Amino acid sequence: MGGNAGPATGSKPVGALILGGAHGALAAARSLGRRNIPVAIVSDDFTLVRLSRFISQHFSWSGPAAPNATTTLLELAARHGLQDWLLIPGGDAEVRLIAENREALRAAFRVMSCGWADLEAVCNKRLLAERAAAVDIASPRNYRIASEAAATTLELQFPVVLKPAQREAPNVFTLAKAWRADSREEFVARYREAAAAVGHDQVVVQELVPGGGATQFSYVALWQGGKPLAQMTARRTRQYPVDFSYTSTFVEVVQQPEVSAAAQALLASINFEGLVEIEFKYDTRDKLYKVLDVNPRCWTWFGLGEAAGVDFAWLMFCAANGNPAPASVIDDGQKWIYVVRDAIASLRLMARGDLSWSDYRASWRGPMTWAAFAADDPVPGLLEMPLTLYRVLTKRLPLQRRKPVAQIDPDARRAGV
Known part of the structure; x- marks a missing residue:
């Protein structure tokens, strides 16, 4: 390991507190841990990061969307000596928590984030298209659809892609990240399911940009x-x-x-x-x-x-x-x-x-x-497969059982299934 220790507050070294995440958060923990910087993680799930030998402490909580999330972090800092530790977001919901509460969190932590009012302009895919256009950056063509009635009548150039505007809460739509529709019938069925999962205003419909x-x-x-x-x-x-x-x-x-x-x-x-x-x-x-x-x-x-x-x-x-x-x-x-x-x-x-x-x-x-x-x-790599299998069986499969009949695997479509 490297010999670069973190700065100290009094006699205690300052470290980093990672909020959620998986492979990216694991890489961040390893980078800092190899430099003898203390690293802890807060999560509401059994993540791969917990298995790293570079994680000195793990804290469980109700998650970043809980009403008391900010208070929980401030209490952790006071109770466990995490004052002036760097907050590192590992997931989308954690990003929003830090951005919305950055001033309050800065009373205990080091925070590198802009405010949510600015950040939402690029994190929300519906707003991202508008921000990109304002600074002359290309984005896929967006179709404005806010109801199932519009989904059945608006002129579309197929194929199209349906995406959640933001991916903060896990459900069949956000876990899939995107659904493709090649016909009006398929699109209406998928739009109905997507709107039921996240709400009409959170469904983004875009042209499909070809290419691998x-x-x-x-x-x-x-x-x-x-x-x-x-x-x-x-x-x-x-x-x-x-x-x-x-x-x-x-x-x-x-x-x-x-x-x-x-x-x-x-x-x-x-x-x-x-x-x-x-x-x-x-x-x-x-x-x-x-x-x-x-x-x-x-x-x-x-x-x-x-x-x-x-x-x-x-x-x-x-x-x-x-x-x-x-x-x-x-x-x-x-x-x-x-x-x-x-x-x-x-x-x-x-x-x-x-x-x-x-x-x-x-x-x-x-x-x-x-x-x-x-x-x-080595432990995270050795245990990744059984942990992934556990997560698929206990989290992803129950959600996917609720997917719409019209959600056909794109590879199966090409094979004519």
């Missing part, structure tokens, strides 16, 4: 004072599910100046502060990079930054404590893989003829960061 992994890019960064302290771009080459990603499975560092410029313009327009991943897709029809999603938290492949020379967790810790950010030199040859899900995604792509065996083997060449396994912290 070669067209999917992300900008990731740490911002403070209205500008980036560190930034990087990557291609999300493979994902699971293969059509609408619940999670990236294979990511490569690439230089993409157009994506970086668009992302910086978007973030500067809200005076952004904190960690962020912004997803883009290149539309070959009009040759534009279109913004899809903004995630101001630890993203799934957060560990790729450290491997590529941009250690975002350490940089955030330094910035929050008023220390100069270390210089970063990006290694373009680095890759990240979520092995189990990537194997499934790759097999599906091969079955569709979108990935050859030789290309799959070639993607494994070069330095690789694993989503869960690390030689100096």
Whole structure:
């Protein structure tokens, strides 16, 4: 482990408190823990992060949406000596909690976040399209639909995609992340189910931007004072599910100046502060990079930054404590893989003829960061599969049993099932 300890308050070292999260939060814990910085986690679930040897304390709570969430955090700080610790959001609901209550939380913690009024303009997909247009950034065409009656009559160019405006509460729609509809009948059925899950005003309907992994890019960064302290771009080459990603499975560092410029313009327009991943897709029809999603938290492949020379967790810790950010030199040859899900995604792509065996083997060449396994912290990687199976059986399957009849697997559709 590194020998860089965190700053001390009195005789006690200052650390980081991670709120929720999974693989990205695990990578953040490892980054700081390797530098002898104390790391604790607060969660309402048994997460992979708890298994890391770099987690010194774990606290259970009712979740970030609970009415007493802010009070709970302040009480934890007072009771367990977490004063001046850095708060790191690991999930969407945790992002909103910190942004809405940042002034109250700053009485006990170090907080890097802008207010929710600004943040919602990019976190809410309906509002994101408006903000992007205001700063001349392309986004998929949005259809304004606020009722089932409109869903049956509005002129649409199929296929279309239905997305939740925000993904803060788990349900069949938010867990799926997106549903595709290829016909009016299928669209109306899916819209009805989506509206029942999140409400009419939270259903976003967009055109489907064609293209696979070669067209999917992300900008990731740490911002403070209205500008980036560190930034990087990557291609999300493979994902699971293969059509609408619940999670990236294979990511490569690439230089993409157009994506970086668009992302910086978007973030500067809200005076952004904190960690962020912004997803883009290149539309070959009009040759534009279109913004899809903004995630101001630890993203799934957060560990790729450290491997590529941009250690975002350490940089955030330094910035929050008023220390100069270390210089970063990006290694373009680095890759990240979520092995189990990537194997499934790759097999599906091969079955569709979108990935050859030789290309799959070639993607494994070069330095690789694993989503869960690390030689100096092996337990999360070793127990990931049984923990994932447990979560699927106890959480995802009960929700998916309630999915609409019209929600057909896109791979099955192509096979004519």
